[in-house]
Amino acid sequence: MNFTTQMDAARKGIVTREMEIVAKSENMDVQELRALVAEGKVAIPANKNHKSLVPQGVGQGLKTKINVNLGISKDCDDIDKEMEKVKVALDMKAEAIMDLSNYGKTAKFREKLVEMSTAMIGTVPMYDVVGFYDKELKDISVDEFFKVVEKHAQDGVDFVTIHAGLNRETINTFKRNKRITNIVSRGGSLLFAWMELNQRENPFYEYFDRLLDICEKYDLTLSLGDACRPGSIADATDASQIKELMVLGELTKRAWERNVQVIIEGPGHMAINEIEANMLLQKRLCHGAPFYVLGPLVTDVAPGYDHITSAIGGAIAASYGADFLCYVTPAEHLRLPNLDDMKEGIVAVKIAAHAADIAKGIKGASQWDNEMSRARQELNWEKMFTLALDEEKPRKYRKESTPHHEDSCTMCGKMCSMRNMNKILSGKDINLLREDD
Template sequence: MNYTTQMDAAKKGIITKEMEVVAKKEQIEVEKLRELIAKGQVVIPANKNHKSLSAEGVGKNLRTKVNVNLGISRDCMDVDKEMEKVKTAIDMNIEAIMDLSSYGKTREFREKLIDVSPAMIGSVPIYDAVGYLDKELKDITEEEFLNVIRQHAIDGVDFITIHAGLTRSVCKKIKNNDRLTHIVSRGGSLLFAWMELNDKENPIYTNFDKILDICEEYDVTVSLGDACRPGSIADSTDGVQIDELIVLGELTKRAWARNVQVMIEGPGHMAIDEIEANVVLQKRICHGAPFYVLGPLVTDIAPGYDHITSAIGGALASAKGVDFLCYVTPAEHLRLPNLEDMKEGIIATKIAAHAGDIAKNVAGAREWDNKMSKARVDLDWEEQFKLCIDPEKARRYREESRPTHEDSCTMCGKMCSMRTVKKILKNEEVSLI
């Protein structure tokens, strides 16, 4: 039986090879997975032209996935240096890479990325439009925007972020609203500018059906971007954000009618006590579609440490039902992340995702922690390193401060609680001098 997309296959009762891969990774029955995909509650972003892909699922009952943002820009155009980050991110077993390239040899980078990456690849085509077309923003035509989207699909991008919910009605409310940080979404701000400069409706909204044609042809998942996400805790959960979310819910149904898979993007900056309500609201308004968030950052005052502010918010968001976390690095709000920034951002976000998975009782999550606890009780340092989320750092810390007694560490030495209790339980002598 033929099918066009993973969702189309799922609705027809077909088990695809991608579904089988994901079911095995997630320790879930493949038939149950198929049902969730048919309902739109799980997506498998898998472009037909991404040949190196190791499929991942995003959504209900699955592990919380982590995305890494990379790409070249006007100030940092070194493709080889960015590919070094790609290799490191892949070695760290991330599930997704978003190519946010906006200037220079963007297609060269994208093609190299897709060629080597087993991780799913996302992009924001509007970022690429100005450089790819070599035209000022206001002069880009609606057809040219579609051409850039089509090129990304042809190249093998698995999911695209499009800011289709930023209608003129929503824009009017932005202009009449006392938002502290206005529009902080780069894609949203570009579309807002284009709409104002050309006195037209959002071309991504008016051409949504044509975009679905492209996505259906190549099985590209639509990630409905939140152009109006709050860029400060002062703006979180305001009327502008909610108005756009309502539009995204309507667009979700239109995409599903065409068997195009959908994710919904979300905040952003948000006070910690608003996170759970936002997750519930998104899931309700957008009919249970997978939820993909940046952070959320729970305070605005920590530049240089925003991998921590976002991990705090990300852990709670994941625990309450968020399916996909976009990493935030220590360089957020300050500069393009370097290799070390990227690594710190990945680790912080992976910790947040796993903490959420424990709360959601995702298959295998608690078992990992239990194995680590057993290795600690056994004072088995090699097993602890093996189970670490960052083995290199853990091993380096121990090597930098070696204990007198190898079955302890320099924090407690012979007073190590694990060592003491273990000896007592074995009826052995306890000597602390």
């Protein structure tokens, strides 16, 4: 039986190779997974032209996935440096990489990325439009917008961020409700500018079926972007954000009618006490579609540490239903991240994702923690390092400060609770002063 997309196959009762791989990696019955894909509650972004892909599922009942942003810009256009980041991100087991390139040889970088990446690849075609045509934004035609989307699809990217919910109604809502930080989405702000300069409707909203044609042809997952995501905690959960979210819910239904897989993108910056309600609202308004969040960053005052503000919000968001977390690095708001920034961002977001998986009761999530706890009780340092989310840093810390007694560390020494409890419970004596033990 023929099928066009993963959702089409699922609705026809077909279990695809991609579904089998995802079900096995998630310890889930494949028919249960197929049913979730058919409903749109799980997406398996897998472009037909991405041959190196190891498929991943995003959505209800699955492990929380993480995304790493990479790409070349006008100020930093070294493809080799970005490819080095790609290799490290894959080694660190990122499930997705978004190529946010906006200058220079973007097609060359994208093609190399798709060729080597086992992780799913996402892009924001809007970033590529100006450089692709070497034309000012105002002069880009509707046809040219769609040609860039199709080029990305042909190149094999698995999902594209399209800000189709920023229609004229959303813009009018934005204009009536003032914000501190206006529109902080890069793609959303460019699209807003094009609409205002040309006094036109959003082409991706006006010709949404044309977008779906491309997605259906390549099995390209549509990541409906949040142009009006809050860029400060003061702007969170406001009229603009919710208005756009309502439009995204309507577009989700239209996409599903065409068997096109959908992911919804979300905030942004947001106070901790608003996160739970936002996750529940998104799932309700967007019919249970997978939710992809940037952060949310829970305070605006920590530049240089926004991987931490983001991890706090991400852990809470995912525990209440977000399915996909975009990493944030210490360089957020400041510069293009370097390799070390990227590593710190990946570790932070992986901590958030795993913490949420424990809270959500994902199969096997807490087992990892239990193994680490047993290794600590046994004072088995090598096993602790092997189990660690980031093996490099704990090894480095241990090496930098060697204890006198191998079964302790330089903080507690012979007062180590694990060491002494093990001795007492096994019937042995302990001493804290003598040097013979």
